[in-house]
Amino acid sequence: MTTAYISRPASAPLVGIGWMVAAGLCFVGMTVLIKSVGAALPAAQTAVLRFALGLPFLLPMLPALARVRLTPSHWKLLSLRAVLHSAGVGLWFFAIARIPLGEVTAINYLNPIWVTVGAALLMGERLPPRRLAAVAAAFIGALVVLRPGLREIDPGHVAMMGTAMLIASGYLVVKRLSEDLPAEVIVAMMSLMVPLGLLPFALxxxxxxxxxxxxxxxxxxxxxTAGHYTMTRAFAAAPLTVTQPVTFLQLVWAVAVGALLFGEPVDPFTLLGGAIIMGAVIFITWREARARRAAIAAAPDALLSRSASGPAARGSSRG
Known part of the structure; x- marks a missing residue:
């Protein structure tokens, strides 16, 4: 009996880490530039301009967009994703202008946590006790960052919490869309539809x-755009359990840049809360990777078991 193996690219942890470091630098740089615009323009207008000025970067995706045939169901999901992302981005731009970069980055780490909660509530995915404990730990980390009752909560903090929830909800829609549409089409449609969604608030x-x-x-x-590209390369080069911890560097860089360029105080509670949230995210990522490996390992055994029992079962039925 021969066994066929599917050839897959070998994991390259150092390459994946390098790509993820580059992605983090790109995303922190993008946040710094947006914060530099600050209150010079309204948040909704800043968001519209950011997406509109990014349209030239979509040119390589146009062939895929021209080939696809979108159904009414696709349009509904794409529109829902655009509404969620538009609201999330608008709140994110508002938060950047009001609260320190470190706090923006730390609260943004809640995205995967909200995705986990949403998948359990809306898609029926299991939320076992250990994963539930990690979710609880992440929210404790958010409380450490925000410290309600110990200091004044700025509207920017509320906006950033809303951003994390809305962007995570959009990711759940993307998960459904990705079953039918290429990634280039999903990204291109988002980039085209989000400015239109924000325009009524910006005008x-x-x-x-x-x-x-x-x-x-x-x-x-x-x-x-470069950040999303390098992040995708990181995911392709190494497992999430390798690349995910590297994203914590974004918080360190954001706190450092906020202090050096914008005179923001270095808040140890932001670093501590961000570390707690990131620890929860890493734990969930590790558990999912472990469960996936177990499922892949169990599949050949189940196939062999069925193959072995099949002839015997058929023979007994003929007897």
């Missing part, structure tokens, strides 16, 4: 942007 408060704001937002769009 009433529209201000004429200066050359500096346009240059900064164009550079932010480029870094955002």
């Amino acid at each position: 009433p408060v529209w201000q004429t942007p200066g050359a500096t704001e346009l240059i900064l937002l164009f550079a932010a769009a480029g870094l955002g």
Whole structure:
């Protein structure tokens, strides 16, 4: 009996870590540029301009977009994703202008936690006790960052919590869309639809942007695109259990840059809370990877068991 093996690219942990470090630098750089625009423009307008100025980076995706045939169901899901992402992005831009970069980054780590909770509530996925404990730990980490009752909660903190929930909800929609559509189509449609979703909120408060704001937002769009590309390369090069811990560096860099460029105080509670949240995310990622490996290992055994029992079962039925 011969066994066929599927050839897969070998895991390259150091390469994956390198790509993830590059992704983190891109995302932190993008956040710094957006914060540099700050209150010069309304948050909704800043978000519209960031996506509009990023449209040239979609050109390589246009062939895939031209080939696809979208059904009414696809349009409904794409529209829902656009609404969720538009609201999340608008709140994110609002939060960046109001609260320190470290707190923005730390609270943003809740995205995978909300995805886990949403998948359990809306898609019926299991939430075993250990994963539930990790979710609880993540929310404790968020409380450490926010410290309600011990300091004043800024509207930016509330907006950032809303961002994490809305973006996570959008990821759940993407999970469904990815069963039918290529990633390029999903990304391109989001980039085209989100500015349209934000435009009604931006037009009433529209201000004429200066050359500096346009240059900064164009550079932010480029870094955002590069960040998603390098993150995808990291996922392809190494397992999530290897690359996920590297994302904690984004919090360290955000706190350092916030202190050096914007005079934001270094808050140890932000670092501690972010570490707790990231620890929970890493634990969930590790558990999912372990469960996936167990399922893959069990599949050949189940196949062999069925193959061995099949002839005997058929023979007994003929007897």
